[in-house]
Amino acid sequence: MGRIMRRPIVLAATLVLSVVALLRFGILPTILVMTLGITAAILVGRHQAGLFKLRSSRRGAQTAAWRPSVQHKELPTPTDDPVIVFSEPVVELFALRTPPLAHIQLSATVRSELDGLALGRAKRIMEAPDLLAHAAADAESWPYVETAVQKSLALARSRGIEFHPDGQPRLNQALALSAAQGVLLAEWRQLEDGKTVWDGTSARIRASDAFAIQRITEAMERRQLPELFAGIARRPPDFEVRLLLPYTLATAFFLRLRGERPQAFAA
Template sequence: MSRLIRRPVILGATLVLSVIALLRFNVPATVLVMVVGVTTAVLVGRHQAGLFKIRVRPRGRREPVWQPKVHHKELPAPADDPVIAFGEPVVELFASRTPPLSHLPLSATVRSQLDGFALGRTRRIVEAPDLLAHAAADAESWPFVETTVQKTLALAHSRGIQLDPAGQPRLTQALALSAVQGVLLAEWRQLEDGQTIWDGTSARIRASDAFAIQHITEAMERRQLPELFAGIARRPPDFEVRLLLPYALATAFYLRLRGPAPNATAAA
C-alpha cells in the first residue's frame, strides 16, 4: 500500500479546513485552502493510479527536460475582428441567450469566422489543466480573482440569495474558476493587442472576445451549476442562479483589462 495519504482523506480534510477558513477567516483564504487541497488530491490520485512515480534524482545527474511536442492550435485569426466597447458587466445582460453582438451589422461570413475562432480559444481555456492552482500561485492575476469572487457574492446577497455555509466552499470554488477563465481571456487579449485602451469606463476589446465569453459560459454551465446550488440555502424565484457564472467570468475579464499587459516572455 502506498505510503501517501489516500485521496478521500485529503478531500475530507480539505472540506473541513475550508469550512473552518470560511468561518474564521475570509473567502480568499477559503479559496486558497480548496485549491491546495484539490491539487494535492489530484496528484496523489495520479500517483496511486500509477500515472507517475516520485523519484529522487541522484545529485550531479542531469536528465533530459521534457518538452511538449504537440500543441493545440487555434484557427487562424479572423480577417475582420472588429474593435468593440466593453463596459462593466451588468448581470441582466446575460439573462437572454441571444447570439453575441446581435445588435451589430456583421455579415454571416464574419460571424462564422469569429465564432470558429472563439470556439478554439474556448477549448484551450476550458481544457487547461489546474487553472485554479496556477492562478493562486500568480501574484499578478490572483487579486483580480479574489475581487471578482467578492463582487459576485455581494451580487448574490443583494438579489436575496442565502448561502449554505456547509456548501459555500464549493460555490466559491466554482465562481473562482469562472473568474480565472475570465482573467486568462483578458491576458490573451492583452498579449495580442498590448495594453488595453479605455474610452471612459469602457475597454476596447475584439468582437471575438464576446463570442468566447458566451462559449466558455455555455461549456461550463452544466458542470458548474451543481457546485453553485451546493452552496445555496435559499434563492428568490425571480433570479437565475446560473447568471452568477457569466457575471464572474465577464467581471474578471473586465477587471484584468485594467491591469498591466502580461509579460509575453513569461506567458510563453
C-alpha cells in the same frame, strides 16, 4: 499499505486545514486551501498510479515530467476581428440568450470565423489543467479573481439570495473558476494586442472576445449549476442563478484589462 494511505492522508489534511481556514480567515482563503489540497491529492494519486515519474536533472534536482495529452490548435485568425468597446458588465446583459454582438452588423462569414476562433480559444481555456490552482498561486491574477467573486456574491445578496453555509464553499469555488477563466481570456487579449486601450470607462477589445465569453459560459453552465445550487438556501423567483457565472467571468475579464500586460508574456 503506505501507498494506499498517502492520498487519503492528503485529503484528510486538506479537510482539516479548510475548516481552520474557514473559521479563522473566511471563504476565499478556504478556496485556496481546498484547491491546493485537491491538486496535491490528484498528483499523489497519479504518481502512485505511475502516470508520471520524477526524473533527476543534470543538477540533481527532481522535477515532474509532464506533457499535455492533447494539443489544441485554434482556427486561423479571422479576416476581420473588429475592435469593440466593453463596459463594466451588468447582469441583465446575460439574461437574454441572444447571439453575441447581435446589435452590430457583421456578415455571416465574419460571424462564422469569429465563432470558430472563439470556440477553439474557449476550449483551451476550459481544458487548461489546474487553472484555479495556478491562478491562486499567481499574485498578479488572484486579486482580480477575488474581487470578481466578491462582486458576484454582493450582487446575489442584493437580489435576495441567501446562502447555505455548508454548500457555500462549492458555490464560491465555482465562481472563482469562472473568474479565473475571465482573467485568462483578458491576459490572452493583452498578449495579442498589448496594454488595453480605454475610451473613458470602456475598454477596447476584439469582437472574438465577446464570442469566447458566450462559448465558455454556455459550456460551463451545465457543469457548474449544481455547484451553485449547493450553496443556495433561498432564491427569489425573479432572478436566474445561472447568470452569476457569465457575470463573474465577464467582470473578472473587465477588471483584468485594467492591469498591465502579463509578466509571463512581457519578453
